[in-house]
Amino acid sequence: MTKIDKVIEAEEAILDIANELKKIKDSANLLDSAQHRVDEVIKISAVIIDKTEKFVNKETEIVNRIGDYDIQSDIHLVLEQLSSINENIKILLKNSDGLPNKISEIALSVQNLRNDVIKGIDNIEKTHTVFSKKIRLSNSIILSIISINLLLTVFLFLKLFAIL
Secondary structure: OOHHHHHHHHHHHHHHHHHHHHHHHHHHHHHHHHHHHHHHHHHHHHHHHHHHHHHHHHHHHHHHHHHHOOHHHHHHHHHHHHHHHHHHHHHHHHHOOOOHHHHHHHHHHHHHHHHHHHHHHHHHHHHHHHHHHHHHHHHHHHHHHHHHHHHHHHHHHHHHHHHO
16 A cells, blocks of 8 residues: 555545544534523423412412301301391380380381391302302313423423424
């Protein structure tokens, strides 16, 4: 083999090494780019999770406040007060001879008030039913949002690794 052949072989080997080094450099750039994308996906996922957690906490607080409200005890208290008023009126009727007409008017007013309170209680119970439905709907929406966030995160990861 002559010196020229050896030089040509050496030059070809250098070119092969340069090509391989270029491939390694391109691969390293792709890996760096992929790492950057993964880091961005992780940051975005953390933000989504944080915001979802805040939303869930606020909704849970609202649900707990609504759940703590005891309508039945309020209804019971109002009915006891009305019964007490009714008993007092009966006692007044027995003890006063000159006021029967006035007391009858008061008794009628109390009866009307009692009817209004019962109507109010019915309205409260209807409102409570509506709130219960809204709470169930809110819980469904929260679960849907969490599911969508998880699906988006998985989609972003899959898309990112599909590019590689």
